[in-house]
Amino acid sequence: MSSSSPLRIAIIGGGPAGLGAAIALSELPNVEVKVYEKAKELCEVGAGIRIGFNCWRVLGLLGADEGVRGHHKVKVNHRNGLTGALVGSTNAQDLPKRLQPHRVRRRRLQAALLAQVKPGVIRLGKALNSVEDLGEGKGVKLVFEDGEVTEADLVVGGDGIRSVVRDAVYPDHTTRYTGTIIWRTLIPWSKVKHLPEIAETTAWWYGKDGHEYTSPVDDPEELCDAERMLEISCRNLLDPATDLTKRFNWGVPATNERVDYDPQVREAMAVAPEGTWREFSAFAGARLDKLTAWDKVVLLGDASHPLSGAFGSRAAFALEDGWILARAIEYTRGSTHALRDALKIFDEIRSPYYMRMYEFLDEQKGKAQAVKHLSPDQRFEAALKLRADGLNMESKMPWIYMNDIVKVWEQWIAEHEGPSRSNDRGSIAKQDSVLLDDRRAVTAEVSVTA
Numbered sequence: 001m002s003s004s005s006p007l008r009i010a011i012i013g014g015g016p017a018g019l020g021a022a023i024a025l026s027e028l029p030n031v032e033v034k035v036y037e038k039a040k041e042l043c044e045v046g047a048g049i050r051i052g053f054n055c056w057r058v059l060g061l062l063g064a065d066e067g068v069r070g071h072h073k074v075k076v077n078h079r080n081g082l083t084g085a086l087v088g089s090t091n092a093q094d095l096p097k098r099l100q101p102h103r104v105r106r107r108r109l110q111a112a113l114l115a116q117v118k119p120g121v122i123r124l125g126k127a128l129n130s131v132e133d134l135g136e137g138k139g140v141k142l143v144f145e146d147g148e149v150t151e152a153d154l155v156v157g158g159d160g161i162r163s164v165v166r167d168a169v170y171p172d173h174t175t176r177y178t179g180t181i182i183w184r185t186l187i188p189w190s191k192v193k194h195l196p197e198i199a200e201t202t203a204w205w206y207g208k209d210g211h212e213y214t215s216p217v218d219d220p221e222e223l224c225d226a227e228r229m230l231e232i233s234c235r236n237l238l239d240p241a242t243d244l245t246k247r248f249n250w251g252v253p254a255t256n257e258r259v260d261y262d263p264q265v266r267e268a269m270a271v272a273p274e275g276t277w278r279e280f281s282a283f284a285g286a287r288l289d290k291l292t293a294w295d296k297v298v299l300l301g302d303a304s305h306p307l308s309g310a311f312g313s314r315a316a317f318a319l320e321d322g323w324i325l326a327r328a329i330e331y332t333r334g335s336t337h338a339l340r341d342a343l344k345i346f347d348e349i350r351s352p353y354y355m356r357m358y359e360f361l362d363e364q365k366g367k368a369q370a371v372k373h374l375s376p377d378q379r380f381e382a383a384l385k386l387r388a389d390g391l392n393m394e395s396k397m398p399w400i401y402m403n404d405i406v407k408v409w410e411q412w413i414a415e416h417e418g419p420s421r422s423n424d425r426g427s428i429a430k431q432d433s434v435l436l437d438d439r440r441a442v443t444a445e446v447s448v449t450a
Ligand SMILES: Cc1cc2nc3c(=O)[nH]c(=O)nc-3n(C[C@H](O)[C@H](O)[C@H](O)COP(=O)(O)OP(=O)(O)OC[C@H]3O[C@@H](n4cnc5c(N)ncnc54)[C@H](O)[C@@H]3O)c2cc1C
Pocket: 012, 013, 014, 015, 016, 017, 018, 036, 037, 038, 039, 046, 048, 049, 050, 051, 126, 127, 128, 129, 158, 159, 160, 161, 162, 163, 164, 182, 184, 280, 300, 301, 302, 303, 309, 312, 313, 314, 315, 316, 318
C-alpha cells in the first residue's frame, strides 16, 4: 500500500461492533470501508438491550444516540422467583436522565447505528469463509462462501462470539457451550398492564436453576399503550455434560412449550404469541492475550472477548472498541508503520480492560463454587444472598458502567505525549519495552478513570 492510496478496511459482521466501527472509521480521511455481513438482511432478533452511561457516551460520539429511546430504568427490583419476595432494589444513578440506564428494543439500537453508516458500505449475504495473510508489506486475502475473493489492508473481525476471523488468526482458541440457555421475547405491554410488578418496573425473578427478567422496553412519552412492548428473558442453566442437544448460539426460533420455567411470571409468559420466542445458547472462551494479529487484523466486540452473558454491557464494549480503533488509526497516520502502530495502541488500551473483566468473573466463579456442596434448598438461599450482596453492580464497578471512552483516550494521549516523550508518532512502534510498561500504566489509568 503506498502512503497515498486509501487504507482498505474490511469489517466482518454487521452487529454493534461492525456497524460502530464502520461509522467511526468512515470518518477518517483516505479510507475505503466495507462491511461484510453474512445475513441476507439486517434484522435484529434479540428483544431488548440495556443502554447505560458507557453506551450512551459512545453512541453520542457516533451520532447514533438520538433515535434510541426506551424504558427509563428508574428502579430495578430483584425478587425471589419462587415466592415473589423482594430481595432488594436498585435506583437510578445520579446522572442526567438521557445518560441513565434504559432498556430499549434492540431493533432501535441497530436502526440508529445503521442510519449513521454511509450508503454503499454494507454488503449483505457475504459469509466469510477464510482469511489469509499475504505476507510482509501486503494485505489480507478474504474468501467468502459465495466464492468472492477480495483483499484488504486491515481486517476488522466484528463477527461475534464464534468469530471466523478469530479462528483464522488464533486457531488454538476455542469457545464452548456454557450450559446456559436464554429464551427471549417481546410481548404486547397492554396484555400485562394489570400486573404492576411486571408492567411498570424492570425486575429480576431468581429461580433455582436460573432467572427470569421482565422489563418494559419503550418510552411511554413516545408510544401509546397499544404500541408498547415488554421484554421477557428466561435464563436456565443445564449441565453441558448431560445436555447433548446440538447448540447454536443466537436467536433460534423456539416454541412456547420449550420455554420451561417457574410459574411466577407464567401469566406474562403465556401472552407470548407462538413463534415469537428465540433461544440463545451461551458460549464462552478464554481471554485472548492479544486482540490483534499479523499487524493487520483486529478483533472487536464479542469476537475479541468471548465472555458469555456477563455484565449486560457488551454492546457498549463493542462500540468503544470501534471508536478507539479509529482514534488509534488517526493518531498514527503518516508514520512509517502506521497500521502496526495503531493496532498496538488499540491492544494496549483494550486488552487490559477485558483482562480486568475476566479477573472479576474468575472471582465470581470462586464464590459460586463455594456454595456447590450445599443441598438444593440451601444453595438457592445462598445464591439469593449472593445476589442481594451483588446488587448495585453499576456503582460497584464504575470502571465498566461509568467508563468514558473519551477520557480513556485522552489519558492515553497524556501518558504518551508527556514531557519525557517527544510527540514523535513513529517512536510508539519502535519502543516495544516501553509499550509493555505502558500497558500496566493503562490498566491503572482505566481504574482511575472509572
Ligand atoms: C441473551 C443476551 C442478552 C444480552 N443483553 C445485553 C444487554 O442488555 N446489554 C448489552 O450491552 N449487551 C447485551 N448482550 C450482549 C450483546 O448482544 C453483544 O455483546 C453484542 O451484540 C456484540 O456485538 P458484536 O457486533 O460483537 O456481535 P454480534 O451482535 O453477534 O454480531 C456479529 C455479526 O457478525 C455476523 N457474522 C458472523 N459470522 C460471520 C461471517 N462468517 N461472515 C460475515 N458475517 C458474520 C453475524 O451475522 C452478526 O450480524 C446480550 C447478549 C445475549 C446473548
